Amino acid sequence: MDISQLKLLAACVREHLKQSSCVIGHSQALDLIAALPGLRNWPEVMAFPSRVAGCELDIGSIARLAHRVERKFSLEIDAREWLELLSQVEGISPRGALQVWPSGPFPGVYVTTSSTAIDALLARYEEATDGGLIYAERAANGSASSIDLGEYGLWSQGIDRLPSGTLLVVGPVALDQSAWKDAAQRVEMACLHALNSDHRVAVLVDTPTPDRVCEDLDLMARSLGSDTHTALRGVITDDGQMEDRRPFSHGYSKPMLVKAPSDIDAIPRAALEPLRRELAGRSHGMVLFGSSNVTDHTGYEQLAAALALTDHAGPAARIMSRHRGTPAKDWMVPEPIKQLPFLPSIESAYAQGYRRMLVEAHYIAGDTWLEFNDVLFMGATYGHDVVEIALTLAARSGRQEREALERIVAVLGVLEVEGKKGTASAADLFIRGDATVPAGDGWEGLEEFLRSHRAIRWADELSALLDSGAVTMASAKKADPRNRYLGQFFAQRKAARRAS
Known part of the structure; x- marks a missing residue:
C-alpha cells in the first residue's frame, strides 16, 4: 500500500x-x-x-x-x-481468504472460562476442517488433532508460518496477582498472532471473577501500551461457537461498598486507640498485621477487625494472591473478609475503583503495590515482631526496600500465648506518624528506625504477663519458637534475674 x-x-x-x-x-x-x-x-x-x-x-x-x-x-x-x-476502493486488494475454515468465524482472540466450551469448539473445528490441526497448550493438548506447543507456548517458532485461520488454544491462563503480568504477556502474544497472521485464538481463563473476564483481558492488553487489544474479538459459547462481542469490554460496574462490622476484639486493647488514631488520617500506604498463630490465613483476624478502622478510605476488595491447590481454603477467612469482592489483581481492583485492598503480605511483590500511590493496602502475614514483619515485606521489594518502608504507616504484631485462663496476647505496634526513614544506614538502621517508633512493645507486655503469672515461660517459648527475637528476650530475662 x-x-x-x-x-x-x-x-x-x-x-x-x-x-x-x-x-x-x-x-x-x-x-x-x-x-x-x-x-x-x-x-x-x-x-x-x-x-x-x-x-x-x-x-x-x-x-x-x-x-x-x-x-x-x-x-x-x-x-x-x-x-x-x-475492499471496493479501486486499486486496493485485501489479503486473501483464510486458508483454514474460510467460512468460519473472523480471526481474533476469543475467551472462555469453561473447559467444556473448549471441548465443544474443538469438535466443531474438527468437523468444519475435516480434522484440521490444532496448536495448543494444556487446555486442549489431549485432542487427537492437537499439536502441543510445549514449554515456549505462543512464543514457539513457526507459529506465524501456519496457514491463516488456524486454531490456537491457549491456557488455562490463571488470573491472580502472582501471575497477572505473565498472563498479560500471553494475552498480548495471542492478540499479535491474530492480528499479524489471521489466526483464531481460543483462550481458556481461570479467574475468581468469570463475569469480568472480558474486562480483565481488555485491561491487560491495553496496559502494555499498544493496539493489540483490537484483536480481542469475542467469547466461546458452551456449544463451541466463537461469538462476536462488541464492544469486547462492557466496562466494569461500580465498586461494591461493604460496611465492615464493628467487632474489633481481635486487636489487643492496648493497641486499639493508638492504631485507630493513626489510621484515621490515612487513605494510602500499607498497614501490616502479623500473628504468631500459624493458620492458612495468619493475621486475618486482626485484618478483619481493622476494616472498621479504615472505612473512610473507600471501597475494599480482597486480592487473590495465587491459585491454591485447595481453592476452598480461600473462603476459610473471617466473615467480614468473606463478604468483600475477591478480585484477581491489584490492577483489576484499581480499574474498578477500589482504593482499599487486602493482600497476603508474604506473597506480594513490591514492584506491584508500590506503583499505586492512592491505595490503602492492608496486609496480613506471619510474625509478632514489627521488625520481622516490616523487613520481610521490604525484602520482597528488591532495591525498593527503603521506599517500601516509607509507605508502611503502621504494623501490628500479636504474640498469642496459651495461659491459665485462655489465650493471652502481647502486642507490638509500630506507628509512623510524621517520621521518615533515615537514609544510608543499611538494614541495621532500618531495624532501629522501626524499633524506635513503636508505641507498644511486645517484650514489655510479655514481661507483664509472666510477672503476673497469667502465662508461663514454657507456654511463651512455644508461642513462636522460630522467632529469634523471642529467644533473645528469654536470654536477657534470665540474665537480669541472675544479676538481681
Whole structure:
C-alpha cells in the first residue's frame, strides 16, 4: 500500500461516516486512516513510509481503524463492514481468504472460562476442517488433532508460518496477582498472532471473577501500551461457537461498598486507640498485621477487625494472591473478609475503583503495590515482631526496600500465648506518624528506625504477663519458637534475674 491509496481510503471512510451522520473534515479522515498502518496521525504516515508500504488491508489493520472510529466518535461499526467497504476502493486488494475454515468465524482472540466450551469448539473445528490441526497448550493438548506447543507456548517458532485461520488454544491462563503480568504477556502474544497472521485464538481463563473476564483481558492488553487489544474479538459459547462481542469490554460496574462490622476484639486493647488514631488520617500506604498463630490465613483476624478502622478510605476488595491447590481454603477467612469482592489483581481492583485492598503480605511483590500511590493496602502475614514483619515485606521489594518502608504507616504484631485462663496476647505496634526513614544506614538502621517508633512493645507486655503469672515461660517459648527475637528476650530475662 502507498500514501495515495491511503488517501483514497480516507475519502471512503469520510463518506461512510457522513452517511452515519458523523461529519468530519479532510484532515480528520487522514488521521483516522493512519490507524491502518498502526500510526497515530497523518504526519506520522508521511514520516514513516516504510510502515505504509508494509501495510495490508486485513483483520489487524481493519480492527485498528474500527477501534479508532469508536474511540473518537463513539460510533461502533463492525470490522467486517469496514473490510467489505474499503475492499471496493479501486486499486486496493485485501489479503486473501483464510486458508483454514474460510467460512468460519473472523480471526481474533476469543475467551472462555469453561473447559467444556473448549471441548465443544474443538469438535466443531474438527468437523468444519475435516480434522484440521490444532496448536495448543494444556487446555486442549489431549485432542487427537492437537499439536502441543510445549514449554515456549505462543512464543514457539513457526507459529506465524501456519496457514491463516488456524486454531490456537491457549491456557488455562490463571488470573491472580502472582501471575497477572505473565498472563498479560500471553494475552498480548495471542492478540499479535491474530492480528499479524489471521489466526483464531481460543483462550481458556481461570479467574475468581468469570463475569469480568472480558474486562480483565481488555485491561491487560491495553496496559502494555499498544493496539493489540483490537484483536480481542469475542467469547466461546458452551456449544463451541466463537461469538462476536462488541464492544469486547462492557466496562466494569461500580465498586461494591461493604460496611465492615464493628467487632474489633481481635486487636489487643492496648493497641486499639493508638492504631485507630493513626489510621484515621490515612487513605494510602500499607498497614501490616502479623500473628504468631500459624493458620492458612495468619493475621486475618486482626485484618478483619481493622476494616472498621479504615472505612473512610473507600471501597475494599480482597486480592487473590495465587491459585491454591485447595481453592476452598480461600473462603476459610473471617466473615467480614468473606463478604468483600475477591478480585484477581491489584490492577483489576484499581480499574474498578477500589482504593482499599487486602493482600497476603508474604506473597506480594513490591514492584506491584508500590506503583499505586492512592491505595490503602492492608496486609496480613506471619510474625509478632514489627521488625520481622516490616523487613520481610521490604525484602520482597528488591532495591525498593527503603521506599517500601516509607509507605508502611503502621504494623501490628500479636504474640498469642496459651495461659491459665485462655489465650493471652502481647502486642507490638509500630506507628509512623510524621517520621521518615533515615537514609544510608543499611538494614541495621532500618531495624532501629522501626524499633524506635513503636508505641507498644511486645517484650514489655510479655514481661507483664509472666510477672503476673497469667502465662508461663514454657507456654511463651512455644508461642513462636522460630522467632529469634523471642529467644533473645528469654536470654536477657534470665540474665537480669541472675544479676538481681
